[in-house]
Amino acid sequence: MSMNSEPAVAATPGALEPVAPSLVVRIVMRPMTKLLNPLIIKMAGRRHFRMAAQIHHVGRRSGRPYTTPAGARRGDEVIVIPLTFGNQSDWSRNVQAAGGCSIRLEGKDYRATQPQFLSWQEAKPLIRSAFSPFERASFRMLGIRQFMRLHAVPTES
Numbered sequence: 498m499s500m501n502s503e504p505a506v507a508a509t510p511g512a513l514e515p516v517a518p519s520l521v522v523r524i525v526m527r528p529m530t531k532l533l534n535p536l537i538i539k540m541a542g543r544r545h546f547r548m549a550a551q552i553h554h555v556g557r558r559s560g561r562p563y564t565t566p567a568g569a570r571r572g573d574e575v576i577v578i579p580l581t582f583g584n585q586s587d588w589s590r591n592v593q594a595a596g597g598c599s600i601r602l603e604g605k606d607y608r609a610t611q612p613q614f615l616s617w618q619e620a621k622p623l624i625r626s627a628f629s630p631f632e633r634a635s636f637r638m639l640g641i642r643q644f645m646r647l648h649a650v651p652t653e654s
Contacts, residue, residue, distance in 0.1 A: 516583040519640025526581065526639070534566060541566035542601030550602040552578075556587075557594040563587075569602055570627035576600060576609055576649040577623045579641045584614050589645060597647065609647035620644040 518527070542551035550569035555562055565588040569578045580589055589612075592598045597610035617624075623646065624633060 515585050516580070516643050517585060518582045519642075522581055522639055537566040538564055542604070544604030547603065550576075550578075550600050552588055552592070553599040553601070554588055554591040555595055555598075557591050563591070568632075569600060571602055571607070571649055572623060572627050574649055575623065576602065576607065576647045577615075577620060577627055578645045578647070579628075579636050580614070580643045580645060581639060581641055584643050584645075589614075592645070592647075599652070600647070600649065606652045607649040608652050609649045611648040613646045615644045615646055617642055617644070620646065 517523075537549055538551065540546045541549035548568065549566040552565045552567050552569075553562065554565065567578050567588070568581070569576050580586070582589075584590075584593075592609075592612050593614075597608065597612060600607045600609045615623075620643075624636075624644065628636075
């Protein structure tokens with residue numbers, strides 16, 4: 498989850514400015530993430546583990562496959578993911594560059610396409626329907642300002 502220190506230029510109309518993680522996330526979450534990710538990855542995506550999904554993506558430069566845990570919720574044909582580490586995290590840039598990824602969420606696999614970064618205001622209807630009041634309050638406390646929306650289609654298992 499490295500950060501690119503150079504500002505990125507918006508590649509598509511309406512794309513949001515680069516957003517780095519909040520101070521709380523940089524100081525508290527990042528060190529914990531490096532420690533807990535190996536355990537969380539094993540649990541993520543399971544039917545009774547709503548805390549995290551498995552995001553399967555391909556490195557935009559290396560071509561290597563990666564699995565990253567991330568909070569995610571599905572509603573109809575859409576998956577929404579809070580960008581805890583901002584839109585410059587490696588996984589979000591990989592998904593954007595590839596035009597999609599695979600996601601294992603609550604025990605089901607999805608092909609997710611058409612990634613789009615959304616501001617809090619743009620994502621508000623999705624967030625309200627997909628996340629609990631407690632989860633929404635935690636997004637604010639963590640300083641999460643952007644979300645990724647993906648079109649999701651279940652894959653045959």
